[in-house]
Structure formats: C-alpha cells, structure tokens
Amino acid sequence: MKGSMFDFVKGILSRAGNKKHKVISIDNHLSSEDLPLFFSDNIDRNIEMLHSLTCNSDDMVFKTFHIATLPSMKAVVVFIENLIDSSILETSTLSPLTIGIGERPLEERTLLSSDVETLIEKILLNIHPAFLSDVKQSMDAILKGNGILLINGYPKAISIDISRLVGKKYAEPKAEKAIKGPQEGFVEDININTAMIRRKIKSSHLAVKALHLGRESNSEIRIVYMDNISHSSIVEELLRRLNRINVDGIMSSSNIEEYITDAPTSLFPTTFYTERPDRVAPMLLEGRVAIICDGSPFVIVVPAIISDFFITTEDYYQNYYFSTLNRLLGYGGAVILAFLPSVYIAVITFHQEVIPTRLALTLAGTKAGVPYPAFVEALLMEVAFEALREAGIRLPTHLGQAVSIVGALIIGQAAVEAGLVSPAVVIVVAATAIFSFTMPYSNFTLSLRIIRFFNMALAATLGIYGIMTGALIIALHLISLRSFGVPFMVPFAPVSLQDMKDWILRFPQWAITKRSSHIIKNNINKKTDRLKPHSSINERKEYL
Amino acid sequence: MRRLNMVFLLLVCTLFTSSCWSRREIENLGFVMGIGLSKTDKGLYMAVAQVANPEAIAAEAPAQRDVYTVIKTEGLTVFDALRNLSLLAARRLYLAHIQTILIDESIAREGIGEVVGFLVQDMEIRLSSQVFITKTDPEDILDSPNILGQIPASVLEIAAKNYGANSKIYVSDLRRTVEAVNSPVMNYTTTLVEKIPSPTKYDKDRLMLTRIAFFHHDRLRGYLDYEEGQSFNLITNNFKNGLIVFEYNQTGDKITIEILKAKTKITPKYENDKVGFDIELKVQGNVAERITQRHQVHELNIKSAQEQLNQVLEDKLRKAVKNAQQKYSIDYFNLSKDFSKKYPKEFKAIKTQWNDIFSTADIHIKVESTIIHSALNINRGRI
Numbered sequence: 061m062k063g064s065m066f067d068f069v070k071g072i073l074s075r076a077g078n079k080k081h082k083v084i085s086i087d088n089h090l091s092s093e094d095l096p097l098f099f100s101d102n103i104d105r106n107i108e109m110l111h112s113l114t115c116n117s118d119d120m121v122f123k124t125f126h127i128a129t130l131p132s133m134k135a136v137v138v139f140i141e142n143l144i145d146s147s148i149l150e151t152s153t154l155s156p157l158t159i160g161i162g163e164r165p166l167e168e169r170t171l172l173s174s175d176v177e178t179l180i181e182k183i184l185l186n187i188h189p190a191f192l193s194d195v196k197q198s199m200d201a202i203l204k205g206n207g208i209l210l211i212n213g214y215p216k217a218i219s220i221d222i223s224r225l226v227g228k229k230y231a232e233p234k235a236e237k238a239i240k241g242p243q244e245g246f247v248e249d250i251n252i253n254t255a256m257i258r259r260k261i262k263s264s265h266l267a268v269k270a271l272h273l274g275r276e277s278n279s280e281i282r283i284v285y286m287d288n289i290s291h292s293s294i295v296e297e298l299l300r301r302l303n304r305i306n307v308d309g310i311m312s313s314s315n316i317e318e319y320i321t322d323a324p325t326s327l328f329p330t331t332f333y334t335e336r337p338d339r340v341a342p343m344l345l346e347g348r349v350a351i352i353c354d355g356s357p358f359v360i361v362v363p364a365i366i367s368d369f370f371i372t373t374e375d376y377y378q379n380y381y382f383s384t385l386n387r388l389l390g391y392g393g394a395v396i397l398a399f400l401p402s403v404y405i406a407v408i409t410f411h412q413e414v415i416p417t418r419l420a421l422t423l424a425g426t427k428a429g430v431p432y433p434a435f436v437e438a439l440l441m442e443v444a445f446e447a448l449r450e451a452g453i454r455l456p457t458h459l460g461q462a463v464s465i466v467g468a469l470i471i472g473q474a475a476v477e478a479g480l481v482s483p484a485v486v487i488v489v490a491a492t493a494i495f496s497f498t499m500p501y502s503n504f505t506l507s508l509r510i511i512r513f514f515n516m517a518l519a520a521t522l523g524i525y526g527i528m529t530g531a532l533i534i535a536l537h538l539i540s541l542r543s544f545g546v547p548f549m550v551p552f553a554p555v556s557l558q559d560m561k562d563w564i565l566r567f568p569q570w571a572i573t574k575r576s577s578h579i580i581k582n583n584i585n586k587k588t589d590r591l592k593p594h595s596s597i598n599e600r601k602e603y604l
Numbered sequence: 605m606r607r608l609n610m611v612f613l614l615l616v617c618t619l620f621t622s623s624c625w626s627r628r629e630i631e632n633l634g635f636v637m638g639i640g641l642s643k644t645d646k647g648l649y650m651a652v653a654q655v656a657n658p659e660a661i662a663a664e665a666p667a668q669r670d671v672y673t674v675i676k677t678e679g680l681t682v683f684d685a686l687r688n689l690s691l692l693a694a695r696r697l698y699l700a701h702i703q704t705i706l707i708d709e710s711i712a713r714e715g716i717g718e719v720v721g722f723l724v725q726d727m728e729i730r731l732s733s734q735v736f737i738t739k740t741d742p743e744d745i746l747d748s749p750n751i752l753g754q755i756p757a758s759v760l761e762i763a764a765k766n767y768g769a770n771s772k773i774y775v776s777d778l779r780r781t782v783e784a785v786n787s788p789v790m791n792y793t794t795t796l797v798e799k800i801p802s803p804t805k806y807d808k809d810r811l812m813l814t815r816i817a818f819f820h821h822d823r824l825r826g827y828l829d830y831e832e833g834q835s836f837n838l839i840t841n842n843f844k845n846g847l848i849v850f851e852y853n854q855t856g857d858k859i860t861i862e863i864l865k866a867k868t869k870i871t872p873k874y875e876n877d878k879v880g881f882d883i884e885l886k887v888q889g890n891v892a893e894r895i896t897q898r899h900q901v902h903e904l905n906i907k908s909a910q911e912q913l914n915q916v917l918e919d920k921l922r923k924a925v926k927n928a929q930q931k932y933s934i935d936y937f938n939l940s941k942d943f944s945k946k947y948p949k950e951f952k953a954i955k956t957q958w959n960d961i962f963s964t965a966d967i968h969i970k971v972e973s974t975i976i977h978s979a980l981n982i983n984r985g986r987i
Binding site (some may be wrong): 408410412413417420421424425426427430434520 | 628630637656658659660661701703
C-alpha cells in the first residue's frame with residue numbers, strides 16, 4: 061500500500077515534471093533533424109553516414125558495383141529490402157550501368173564518364189532519376205521505397221524509383237478482424253513483414269536488428285523498435301534474453317515467447333502477439349519492441365500489459381464513445397468469463413438468501429428434477445462446451461466457432477429436456493462462452509478459461525468465500541507480474557490516470573497526447589497539446 | 605519458513621470458520637414464504653408455515669392452489685413449534701425468504717416481545733419481512749388461493765409495500781417491530797389483515813389490510829380505522845400519497861384532493877413541568893376530482909379551497925390526537941422520540957409514566973396546504 065502510494069505520488073510528480081520540458085523535448089528532436097547534412101566526394105564516408113542515420117538497421121541493403129565506364133567508377137545502390145522490386149533494379153539500373161555501358165563504343169564510354177548527370181539521365185531515364193545533395197532528403201526517398209545511387213567522386217545521391225507496387229497480396233488477418241480498418245495481416249515471410257512495418261512508419265529512427273537463432277534451424281529473428289522512443293534497457297534486456305536461447309530449432313514466434321517471458325510458470329502471458337501491422341506500428345510508437353520470426357505470421361510485442369489484450373485496432377477506426385463501451389464490455393466480459401459459473405454455483409448451493417425470492421423459487425423449480433449437484437452440472441456443461449469449441453476449431457472453415465456455439469446450445473437443450481442439467485446452467489455456460497469470444501487475443505482468454513474451472517471448484521467447496529479467496533490469489537499474482545520491468549497491471553496498479561485514457565477507456569485521438577511513462581523514460585509527448593478541433597467565431601461567420 | 609507455515613495455518617483456519625460450510629442444494633430447500641403464530645386453548649404455541657412449491661411456480665401454467673402448501677404444528681414454545689414443522693415437511697425448511705409474519709391477536713394481546721425475539725435470534729429470517737396481526741387463525745389467512753396464482757404471503761407483502769397509494773394503513777417490518785419491542789418507551793403499531801368474502805360466487809375470498817393495530821408497548825390495545833390511519837401517517841411522517849375528500853362549503857361540490865407531499869414538523873415543549881407539542885403539517889396536493897352539484901360549471905376558488913383543506917386536515921388530526929390522549933391514553937404516534945431528543949434529561953425522569961403525561965400534554969396542530977394543480981379547474985377533465 062505504502063509502495064503504491066509512493067509510486068502514485070511519484071507518477072504525479074513526474075507528470076508535472078514532463079509538463080515543464082514538454083515543448084523543449086519536441087523542439088530538440090526537430091532541430092537535430094533539421095540540421096542540413098550534405099554528401100561528400102568520398103563514397104565510403106557517404107555510406108557510413110547513411111548507415112548511422114538508419115540506426116544500423118539490418119534490412120538496409122548497400123549493393124556495391126562498378127559502372128563500366130573507363131576507368132570504371134565504384135557505385136553503391138542503397139535501398140530497403142522488400143520495399144523495392146529487385147527485378148526492376150536489375151533491369152533498369154544494374155544491367156544498363158554495367159553491361160549496357162560496357163557494350164557501347166570505347167570513346168562513348170570514356171566520354172560519358174566525364175559528366176555523371178548526363179550519363180545517368182540518359183541511361184536511367186525510365187526510373188525518374190533525381191539528384192539530391194541533402195542527406196535527409198535522400199533518406200526519405202529510401203524510406204519511401206526508392207533506391208539511392210551513390211557514385212564515387214560525385215557529391216550527390218541519385219534517387220531512383222524502383223519501388224515495389226503495393227497491391228493487396230498480403231494475408232487477411234484471421235483472428236483480429238476489422239470491419240473498417242485495413243485488411244492486411246502479416247505473412248510467413250520475414251522480409252515482407254518487415255517491409256509492412258516500414259511502410260507504416262517511414263522513419264529513419266525505425267531500427268531493425270537481425271539475429272539468427274537455432275543451431276540447426278538457423279531461423280532469422282528481427283527485432284524492430286523506435287530508436288528515439290524505446291527505452292534502451294528494454295532493447296538490451298530483450299537482446300540478452302534472445303541471445304540466451306541456445307536450442308536446436310525455432311519454429312515459430314510462439315517458441316520464442318516461452319523463452320523470453322518474465323513469468324515462465326504463470327498462467328498469464330506477459331508477451332503480446334498480433335498479426336496486424338496496424339497494431340504493431342502504434343505500439344512501436346508507444347516505445348515497445350516487436351520481434352518478427354521468420355516463418356511465423358505473428359509478431360511478438362514486448363513489454364506487454366494487461367490492457368493490450370483488451371484493445372483491438374477496430375477501436376481506433378470507430379467512434380470513440382462506442383469504442384469506450386466496447387473496451388468496458390471486454391473488461392466486464394473477462395470478469396464474467398472467470399467468475400460467472402462459480403458465482404452461480406456458490407449462490408445456488410450456499411447463499412440462497414441473496415437470490416431475489418421469485419428467482420430463487422424459479423431456479424429451485426427448474427432444478428427440481430436434476431439429480432446432480434450444481435457443481436457437477438456446471439462442470440458437465442463447461443466441459444461439453446470446451447470439447448465442442450475445440451472440435452469447432454478443427455473444422456475446415458472458420459465457421460467452426462459458430463458451429464461449436466450452436467452445438468453447445470443444442471446439447472444444452474437436449475440435456476435440459478432429458479433432465480440432466482437445469483436451464484439456468486445452460487444460460488450461464490452460454491453467457492460465459494459468448495464472453496470468451498469477445499476478446500480478440502486467445503492467449504489471455506485461455507488463462508481465464510482455466511481460472512474459471514479453478515474458481516468453480518472453490519465455489520463448490522467454500523461458496524462466495526472461496527470465490528473471494530480465488531479472486532484475491534489471482535489479483536495478487538497479476539499485480540506481482542512484470543513484463544520487461546513494466547508492471548503488468550498498468551494502468552490499474554500502479555494507478556495511472558494518464559494511461560487509462562487510452563488503455564481502459566478510449567479517449568478521442570486529440571486527447572491522448574502522451575506516451576506512458578511506465579514504458580519509456582524520455583520523449584513522452586507524442587502529440588502537441590490543443591489538437592481538439594475548433595472553429596473560431598470569425599471562421600464561423602465566414603462560412604455563413 | 606516458520607512464518608509462512610503460520611500464515612498457511614491461519615488461512616486454513618479461516619476456511620473452517622467461514623460459516624459457508626454446509627452445502628445445500630437449492631432444490632432440496634423448502635422455501636417458507638410466510639409463517640403464522642397463534643396459541644391453542646391449551647396454551648400451546650401453534651406454528652403455520654406456508655411453503656412454496658417451486659415446481660408448480662416454474663411450470664408454464666401453474667394451478668392456483670398448487671403453488672404453495674400449508675403445514676401446521678404445535679409446540680411448547682415458538683421454536684419448538686417451528687422445529688416440529690420439520691417432522692411434517694418433506695424438505696429442509698428455509699426461512700431466509702419469509703415475506704410475511706402473521707401474529708394472532710391472542711398472542712398480540714399478551715405481548716409480542718417473546719415471539720419476535722426468537723424470530724430475530726434465528727438469524728435466517730430477514731428483517732425486511734412484514735409483520736401483520738390476524739383476528740382469525742393464521743392458517744386461514746395463509747391458505748387463501750387467488751385467481752392470479754400468487755402465493756398469499758407475497759400478496760400480503762405487495763399490499764403492504766403499496767400502502768403509499770392510500771396511506772390509510774401502516775405495516776411495520778420485522779426491523780421496526782424489533783426496534784419497538786426492545787425500546788422501553790416505544791409503542792408498536794402495525795396492520796390487521798382480514799379475509800373478506802369474494803364479490804361474486806366465482807371468485808375467491810380476498811385478503812385485505814383493514815385497520816392499524818396499535819399496541820401499548822408490545823401489547824395489542826385496539827385498532828384505528830382508515831380515517832385515523834391517515835392521521836396517524838400524517839403525524840408520524842409516513843404519509844406518501846393519499847386522497848382527502850371534503851365538501852366545498854361555497855358550492856357544495858365534492859372535492860378530492862390528492863396529497864402529493866406531506867411533511868410534519870414536531871416541536872416538543874417543556875414549560876413548567878408541562879409537556880407540549882407543536883405539530884406543523886405542510887401538505888401539497890392537487891385537485892384530483894370534482895363532483896359538482898347540479899352540473900354547474902364554475903371556477904374553483906383555490907384559496908378558499910386551501911383554507912378549507914387546512915380546516916379539514918386540522919380537524920382530522922385533532923380528532924386523532926384526542927382519541928389517542930383521552931380514549932386510549934397511549935402515545936402510539938411515538939412523540940416520545942422527538943421529546944427525548946430535545947429534552948433527554950427531563951425525559952429520563954418522566955419516561956416511566958410517559959403515556960399518562962402524553963394524555964394530558966398540550967398539543968397544537970397547524971396545517972398549511974398548497975394546491976398546485978389547476979388542470980381540472982373549469983373544464984373538469986372535459987376536452
């Protein structure tokens with residue numbers, strides 16, 4: 061209690077502190093970016109400069125070749141893997157500059173070498189060459205999906221349009237559907253997945269680090285984070301944990317999750333996964349770190365907190381009042397999923413006095429012919445439902461889920477008519493089942509499903525008292541969890557009103573201006589203040 | 605480690621001390637909806653329990669009489685009689701859902717203190733159940749099936765909760781009953797329930813809350829009719845909504861005033877060893893109905909109607925107070941409560957003979973009324 065109060069006060073103080081240097085931090089960031097930086101004659105220096113500007117990201121490709129002039133000139137094409145089309149690069153740039161020039165008459169080759177700009181304009185006409193002396197501008201071109209051609213001795217970069225055509229060829233997200241949002245999801249190819257994130261965040265601060273795990277499988281893993289936002293200790297800790305993994309094979313991102321989680325024996329997941337690029341991108345901007353594993357369409361995000369499992373991307377595409385209600389429905393649903401069957405059992409076997417009289421009589425009446433105690437009855441139906449759900453997943457279509465619900469209801473009805481269970485139990489189990497499907501991330505729901513059985517047993521032996529004991533144990537456990545140093549129960553405990561704006565409720569976009577101070581340490585402002593749209597009186601007059 | 609063991613030991617102890625031990629399935633319980641207590645000629649206590657029949661209630665179209673059953677036993681004490689019920693009942697009797705408690709007049713005249721004491725000690729009965737007095741045997745009241753298929757105990761409870769529509773009766777719940785019985789000076793009041801014959805031969809007999817029963821402490825002394833019942837509710841600040849009918853002295857119209865708000869302020873006085881009270885009543889109402897003489901349409905003079913309403917209410921209250929003071933010499937309005945709050949020391953000295961002091965007390969009554977609604981003024985509901 062004392063500790064949490066202290067944290068709370070500290071939180072307030074730090075928030076107050078942030079207010080003071082708010083403007084400065086944004087300005088600092090911008091001013092360092094705005095400083096003009098120019099290319100030099102030395103190609104190696106230029107390459108070095110670009111390397112450092114992209115946080116040494118591993119998906120940056122520097123392809124060295126020699127332009128077949130006389131004497132030949134060293135040149136480098138810089139681009140981001142998978143944002144460009146390598147066949148266009150080959151046919152429009154590399155082969156004309158090497159083989160194409162090589163086949164020209166000797167005098168033309170020597171002549172052309174004297175004037176680089178004329179040479180390039182002549183040969184690379186189809187891919188819109190642009191001559192840039194500003195490093196920043198050429199950086200933007202790379203991030204947009206263009207390539208940059210650097211030639212030794214020439215103090216400018218040549219931007220060439222070799223970007224890949226973006227069509228709808230990526231997987232549609234299966235578990236995390238959005239009605240109004242983009243219909244693209246990660247695929248099994250690590251390059252495409254990285255490019256998808258690059259397309260969402262075209263920033264030179266987006267760092268991509270690659271490493272290989274698995275002695276035999278040699279799987280490629282990439283960690284992606286914002287160099288200027290993420291807390292460096294989280295990145296370092298993640299790298300340390302990843303390097304610890306000394307196994308023969310990594311088959312999917314879920315394998316990695318089990319090796320890097322903070323609470324390996326806990327029921328609850330302390331890492332988050334998603335299959336949507338538009339979910340990963342905002343989380344990166346919050347200061348989190350994403351882990352992409354080759355061969356897996358699910359991207360892991362750390363640190364994870366409890367509210368991540370209740371947020372859907374759809375929330376940000378809908379009206380915020382509705383989204384807030386949706387969030388609350390999610391949290392309420394989680395409680396119902398974990399506790400409804402146990403409360404039913406407790407009330408019906410121990411605390412009949414809390415049921416309203418009429419309902420008590422009806423419940424007693426409908427349960428009269430049932431030979432089993434309420435616990436056995438509820439357990440029977442819950443197990444039947446779980447079995448049906450599992451069977452539904454194995455069904456070939458995604459319709460399986462619906463089929464399993466319907467199956468459970470039909471089984472329920474038959475069981476009621478046969479006098480095996482009472483109708484109230486069917487309602488309770490059906491409600492629990494429906495709420496278990498409202499949350500989009502199944503790994504958290506699974507934990508609650510297991511806890512539900514645990515609570516049911518407690519309720520059958522000790523009534524509401526048992527449920528309270530169970531709830532207390534769960535609460536204590538959840539509060540003690542941490543994910544990469546971040547308390548798992550943020551913003552519930554420690555209480556953080558600022559973070560509740562986005563993580564429990566869904567305030568309008570213009571009201572969420574700060575990143576969570578629990579995840580990052582500096583660069584806390586993500587937007588300027590006073591973004592709320594308004595029209596002054598004068599403007600109104602004008603429109604009238 | 606030792607500490608941890610201690611913590612575990614304590615936790616295990618709490619499991620066994622949590623009164624949640626005995627598991628009982630809901631279908632094995634006999635839900636007692638109402639109980640009635642009376643005395644036989646031999647001096648034995650008689651307990652009647654109305655047990656609901658959940659199967660019939662849950663059925664789609666329950667028969668009227670099937671929804672409950674009535675069982676009855678005798679015993680040396682109330683608890684003994686109630687325990688003897690278990691010899692008859694096929695199920696474990698469950699008292700937590702009791703809605704009405706009927707006490708026979710014979711017990712009430714001797715004092716309800718002992719009976720009520722047991723009901724509270726039992727722990728299972730909730731304090732919100734309503735307490736009634738009966739003149740006939742309680743089983744007669746409890747076994748009155750109605751066409752709607754409701755359990756009679758529930759019917760009584762609903763009727764008791766609806767008293768605010770007329771404010772002519774006042775039903776005490778078990779909490780208030782216990783309060784009155786345990787307090788040395790309070791005089792208890794609740795309502796008498798009677799069975800009245802059905803209006804037609806195809807219908808069933810009905811239960812009706814007929815009069816307020818007033819007690820000298822916990823002993824039944826008499827009954828107040830509806831007229832006095834309204835006054836009782838007005839003075840004790842329990843008046844919710846009710847009708848006052850009077851003949852308008854200027855035209856002879858019959859005017860019905862619906863009282864919407866009534867607030868009584870009681871100011872005790874103690875001068876020269878003489879107890880006195882100022883009762884100030886403020887009411888707000890509207891003209892709900894007007895039956896004119898010879899169908900003459902004319903405007904109602906609100907001001908004079910108000911004045912007359914004041915007079916009518918004042919007469920009403922004065923009569924009620926006079927009856928309490930002179931006819932019964934019992935302070936069933938419990939004015940002692942107000943007096944003891946203002947003059948605690950003085951009250952201590954006179955509390956043993958409070959009822960006598962009350963009967964000679966100087967009580968002034970003042971009524972101030974406002975009639976706010978004039979929609980029925982000249983049109984009287986005609987469009």
